[in-house]
Amino acid sequence: MRILHTSDWHIGQRLHGKDRFEEHEKFFSWLLQVLQDKQIDLLLVAGDIFDVGYPSNSALQQYYRFLTLxxxxxxxxxxxxxxxxxxxxxxxxxxxxxxxxxxSVIGGVPDSIEQEIVEIKDKNGQLAAFVCAVPYLRDRDIRKGIVGESHEERIEATSMGIANHYKEVADCVEKINTNQLPVIATGHLYMAGVSTSDSERDIQMGNQAAFRWDSFPQNFDYVALGHIHRPQRISNQEQVRYSGSPIPLSFSEKNDQKEVVVIEFMENKLSSVESVKVPLFRRLIGFSGSLDEVASQLQQHHSEGEDTDWAEIHIEEENYDPNLLQKYKELLEMDFDLEIVKPSISFKDRVKGVSELYEEQVALKDLTDQEVFDKLLERSNFEDGAELQNSYQQLLQEMNDKEQ
Incomplete structure (x- = not known):
């Protein structure tokens, strides 16, 4: 039996206002070919199918069209x-x-734990494996709030709630797995020791309730993880992996090699785990330096793929000069063999009201909720910033959970 593990499609995502529809189309075409070439029996998608809770009609159509194919x-x-x-x-x-x-779709924790267990049958209709299809575990799914509990107690309760949920589903599948068939689990959570990018939202107490790989039940033969966009093994364990996102979702991922994971079971044992590289459909690149240096880099650049490269540029100058600002604006209007989608400029001197303006030239839409709050704290003189951070993270998580 061959299984393909992928996650974090984020269909409908826009990168600094730019639509990713064509990149997703090319990924899905490629994925369909991989399913055929690798003779895949089961496709596992571990969360973040869409980028937003209420996706556009085009995003929904793209999703359903792929499933039909x-x-x-x-x-x-x-x-x-x-x-x-x-x-x-x-x-x-x-x-x-x-x-x-x-x-089978398990969008959230169902009414009974048994509904998270999916039977997998082979080509002959015989039971071949079980999947513990655990979705993202929201705060309300794993713990009850207690008035007066400390931040540390909330973190501990969250970690215990995740562990208890996995133990419950593992115990449930153990009762029906009388023939010792393979058991695959899914998860959409933050694991201890992961390498992150800047495009993942903080979850589960601001990522402080990081889950350890050895806290998963021992009867899981493979754990297909989602949420982190960089593909990686956890603590060098081949059987506990993030597949990562199929396309770079931020400029912090521009150098990442994207992949899907193909696993194979033979005679009910995990026999191989293969990383299959996803082609790069559009390059994200970055340039930094003085105005003249960046201008030279842009002029010399040539896009290599089918789609024009998207660029992030950051210009840093020693002293504020209105003429430099005018040249900067002119640079952004010039034609290059790429498209500048994230420009910024800053000055090292501290001219009051000017350098601050351009050092902080970051669009609000480019910041996460946490980054906006961090910047507000930086500008304030609160004595206990750590406690405010903890309270904010709890409030943000509660608001996100209520929306869903």
Whole structure:
């Protein structure tokens, strides 16, 4: 049995206002070919299917079109779990229809733990494996708030709640797995020791409730993780992995090699784990230096792929000069063999009201909720910033959970 693990598609994402539709189209075309070439039996998607809770019509059409085309490949079964970006109601809305297509969707924690266990059958209709399809675990799913509890107690309760949920689903599958068939689990969470980018939202107490790989139950043969966009093993464990996102979702991921993971079971044992590189459909690049240096770099650059490269540029000058600002504006209007989507300029001198303006020339839409709050704290003189941070993270998580 061959399984393909992927996650964090973020269909409908816009990068600094630029649509990613074509990149997703090319990824899905490539993925369909991989499903066929690798003779994949089961496709696992570990959360963050969409970038926003209520995706656009084009994003929904793209998603459903791909799922429909999956039926034309060797892939007999698709399992999709919700992530922190996904609204449970959005994913679960077509659940009954997708069930008829042998596509199981678990958008959020269901009413009973048994509903997270999906039976996988082989080509002959024989039971071949079990999937513990655990979605993103929201605060309300794993703990009850207690008046007066400390921040440390909330972190501990969150970690214990995650561990207890996985133990419960593992115990449940153990009772029915009388033939010792493979057990695969999914997860959309923050693991201890991961390498992150700047495009993941903080989850589960601002990522402070990091989960350890050895806290997963021992009867899981493979854990397919989502949420972190850089593909990686956890603590060098081949069987506990983040597949990462298929396209770079921020400029911090511009040098990452994207991949999907193909795992194979033979005679009920995990026999191989293979990283399959995803082609780069559009390059994200960065240039920095003085105005003259960046201008020279832009003029010499040539896009190599089918799609024009997108660039982030940061110009840093010693002294503020209105003429430099005018040249900067003219530079942004020039034609290059790329498209500048994230420009910025700053000055090292401290001319009151000017250098501050340009050092802080970051669009609010480019900042995360946490980064906005951090900047507000920097400008204030609160004595206990740490306590405010803790309270803010709890409030932000509660608001995100209520929206979904």
């Amino acid at each position: 999956c039926r034309e490949s060797t892939c007999q079964k698709v399992i999709i779990t919700g992530g922190n970006h996904d609204y449970v109601s959005t994913l679960n809305a077509p659940k009954s229809l997708l069930d008829a297509l042998n596509i």
